[in-house]
Amino acid sequence: MTSIPCQVAFSVVRKAPELIVPERSHATLSRQVKQLSDIDDQQGFRFQVPLIFFYKNNPSMKGKDPIKVIKEALSRTLVFYYPLAGRLREGFNRKLMVDCTDEGVLFTEADANLKLDQLGDHEIQPPSPYLDQLLHYDDPSIIDCPLMSFQFLKAMEEMAQGTEKPSLLPVWERQLLNARESPRVTCIHHEYYDDDDSTQDFLRAMDPNENLHKSFFFGPKEIQALRDHLPLDLKKSSTFELITACVWKCRTAALEIDPDEIVRVSCAVNARGKNYNMHLTPGYYGNALAYPAVCSKAHLLCENPLEYAVELVKEAKAKMSEEYIRSLADLMVIRGRPGPIFKGNMVVSDNSRIGFEEINFGWGKPVYGGLAGAVSFISFYVKYQKSDGEIGKLVPIWLPPSSMMRFEQELNKMITQSAL
Incomplete structure (x- = not known):
């Protein structure tokens, strides 16, 4: 196996976290409570998975502030994905639901005195040794935390490039993957526990x-x-x-x-x-x-x-x-x-x-x-x-x-x- 080189020393200056809200308010919808499906609601899904992206400088984007571009794209995307600006709550029997509060998605701007070309394969590929410095972690709980999905990122990409709406409009319809009216386990599920621990x-x-x-x-x-x-x-x-x-x-x-x-x-x-x-x-x-x-x-x-x-x-x-x-x-x-x-x-x-x-x-x-x-x-x-x-x-x-x-x-x- 290839040996991992010594880590590069650098510092990171973070600004105070802020909430990015939808560009247009959903006042008539913002207090809706949307239930997740029974597939969404699995105990094993109750954790956060961090993503990380490394981009090179692009001369054609000179003068454009990436922070401004991403924040604006995020705000515009939340118009369509407004439940993601809400918060997860627990209902009866700990059933998960989204309280569509329009509170926004947490965003933290940070600057590092480091250039991408100072890093090699091992510093960029997962697990990057700089995750604690590059990513901002809050409470690992999912309750009362902002939501995210990949389709949401794809829509943000389109918004950042100037489109008026996502090419694929989001659909909630979580009832499609709820339990049947007369629930019955018909398959063997070796991946789950048989006890309460x-x-x-x-x-x-x-x-x-x-x-x-x-x-x-x-x-x-x-x-x-x-x-x-x-x-x-x-x-x-x-x-x-x-x-x-x-x-x-x-x-x-x-x-x-x-x-x-x-x-x-x-x-x-x-x-x-x-x-x-x-x-x-x-x-x-x-x-x-x-x-x-x-x-x-x-x-x-x-x-x-x-x-x-x-x-x-x-x-x-x-x-x-x-x-x-x-x-x-x-x-x-x-x-x-x-x-x-x-x-x-x-x-x-x-x-x-x-x-x-x-x-x-x-x-x-x-x-x-x-x-x-x-x-x-x-x-x-x-x-x-x-x-x-x-x-x-x-x-x-x-x-x-x-x-x-x-x-x-x-x-x-x-x-x-x-x-x-």
């Missing part, structure tokens, strides 16, 4: 203090090395399936989990699109995700060749269907919003095709744009282009220090040795 376990799992945070790059060379481990009938497996199987196998070995313990991998699958017949209106900006999981005894995952893990990952993806989403919404209502299993579980979400790296506020595409890193046992795959032009996927991961060392050893063996 899930919330505390989940919150404890979010504490990064005892873990190391690193990213691992999978380019064409690494992907081919993984394919070389597979028999002929599996060589056409997707990049996602290969990376997920590899990381799951290496992570399980690195954690030295009891051989007979059940381990899981949960694959985030988007229910949008014609494959799942969910009838979601274009512009729907709620969660439409499920995390189908598959299980294995730890020793079977570690001792079998890579193809064993690849087959299980394929099985997890294949579980996704309209019925699976409906069953999941019903599960949230019947069992009182169970949290995800932490122990022995790895959750993966491929964000490499979302388009974060395309967001252009006028200064061109970002050098890097997207998730700032992993979140506890959740790894977000992101598209990344190295300074030498090589394109691949980065996989951020959190592990205890001793486990991280073993993970790197296991991964090196996997991508430098051919099994066939």
